[in-house]
Amino acid sequence: MRGGGQPSKVRTFMGHPMPQTQRLEPPPPDSQVRFRLRKLLSVAKSHKRALILTHDNPDPDAVASACGLAFLLDQAARVHAQAAYGGIIGRAENKALLKVLHLPIVAVGKIDTRHFDLVCLVDTQPEVGNYSLAARAAPQLVIDHHPARPASLLSAFHDVGGPAGATSTLVSQYLRAAKLVPGPALATALFYGIKSDTRDLGREVEGADVDCYNWLFPYVDKQALSRIEHPQVPGRYFAAYHRAYERARLHGKGQGVIVDMGEVYVPEIVPEVAEKLVSLERLRWSLATGAYRGELYLSLRLNDRRINAGRLVREICAPLGGSAGGHGAMAGARVPLSGRPPSKVAEEVAEAFLRAFHVRTGPGVPLVPQT
Numbered sequence: 001m002r003g004g005g006q007p008s009k010v011r012t013f014m015g016h017p018m019p020q021t022q023r024l025e026p027p028p029p030d031s032q033v034r035f036r037l038r039k040l041l042s043v044a045k046s047h048k049r050a051l052i053l054t055h056d057n058p059d060p061d062a063v064a065s066a067c068g069l070a071f072l073l074d075q076a077a078r079v080h081a082q083a084a085y086g087g088i089i090g091r092a093e094n095k096a097l098l099k100v101l102h103l104p105i106v107a108v109g110k111i112d113t114r115h116f117d118l119v120c121l122v123d124t125q126p127e128v129g130n131y132s133l134a135a136r137a138a139p140q141l142v143i144d145h146h147p148a149r150p151a152s153l154l155s156a157f158h159d160v161g162g163p164a165g166a167t168s169t170l171v172s173q174y175l176r177a178a179k180l181v182p183g184p185a186l187a188t189a190l191f192y193g194i195k196s197d198t199r200d201l202g203r204e205v206e207g208a209d210v211d212c213y214n215w216l217f218p219y220v221d222k223q224a225l226s227r228i229e230h231p232q233v234p235g236r237y238f239a240a241y242h243r244a245y246e247r248a249r250l251h252g253k254g255q256g257v258i259v260d261m262g263e264v265y266v267p268e269i270v271p272e273v274a275e276k277l278v279s280l281e282r283l284r285w286s287l288a289t290g291a292y293r294g295e296l297y298l299s300l301r302l303n304d305r306r307i308n309a310g311r312l313v314r315e316i317c318a319p320l321g322g323s324a325g326g327h328g329a330m331a332g333a334r335v336p337l338s339g340r341p342p343s344k345v346a347e348e349v350a351e352a353f354l355r356a357f358h359v360r361t362g363p364g365v366p367l368v369p370q371t
């Protein structure tokens with residue numbers, strides 16, 4: 001309960017008190033958002049064409065915030081804006097997001113980036129290194145809820161570090177401050193961006209997320225949202241899960257689980273499996289790895305609030321030449337294989353994590369009893 005010991009006055013259904021277990025940062029005051037919006041628009045207005053880039057293999061939050069910022073720049077700054085991503089969109093939910101909502105985002109390889117005089121980054125930051133852009137094109141505008149990186153502060157406009165559980169929240173705040181109402185497709189995308197990044201407002205969530213979630217809700221196309229959240233999946237999806245469960249090994253008397261999924265058909269299945277496994281009873285952490293197009297993807301999920309996933313993954317992956325991102329309870333990275341067998345690199349990574357968790361290195365025990 002908030003405020004130390006005072007009984008809650010809030011009554012809900014049948015007179016039961018409303019549970020107030022979450023301590024959230026309050027959303028920023030409107031005046032602060034309006035101030036930042038003015039700065040954002042003043043930076044944008046001197047330009048003609050904006051490129052808005054997400055991190056590679058974008059998740060729903062990245063896609064939605066890119067499209068949201070494009071809408072904002074188009075409407076409020078009269079700058080023609082194009083949202084784009086590197087890598088692929090492979091996860092069924094993410095594919096459905098684009099297909100069901102017809103979002104105006106394209107693969108960056110399909111456009112000539114020289115035509116743009118304003119470069120914006122969303123849901124990532126310069127120096128994270130997980131986006132597809134020539135080094136010479138330094139981003140002038142950066143919006144990201146992940147912890148602030150020093151290089152972002154060099155951009156003409158930056159809104160980094162939150163507090164917000166999703167970049168879609170930051171973009172929604174600007175739309176609201178600009179008195180722009182998103183159409184059903186964009187509203188649904190932003191809503192799903194917040195919902196998926198905060199695991200239904202249950203993890204790494206702040207007051208600003210709840211606020212924007214509620215603001216967006218009436219504009220959401222509920223049928224479209226349902227189709228996105230319950231997509232059809234290819235047969236390979238089940239094969240990948242089957243293999244993951246079969247290969248998952250418990251370490252440190254069941255405090256952690258590690259699975260090397262081998263070659264994966266889409267990189268996003270690696271975080272998805274890490275997420276699934278961390279729901280195991282009494283588990284403190286899960287690590288999933290999988291190889292895709294010459295790189296090892298890895299995802300870490302934590303139930304342990306004493307450890308910062310983002311920092312840990314960066315520490316372990318930087319010496320391996322990888323690019324990493326993430327925050328408190330979830331983080332991921334890509335490590336170049338450089339011709340080495342994926343299983344070898346996966347083993348190295350697994351051992352580094354076991355040492356970091358002070359768990360004895362070794363094969364561990366199978367999660368699923370081998371028949």
Ligand SMILES: [Mn+2]
Nearest residue numbers: 061166167197
């Ligand atoms: Mn995000």
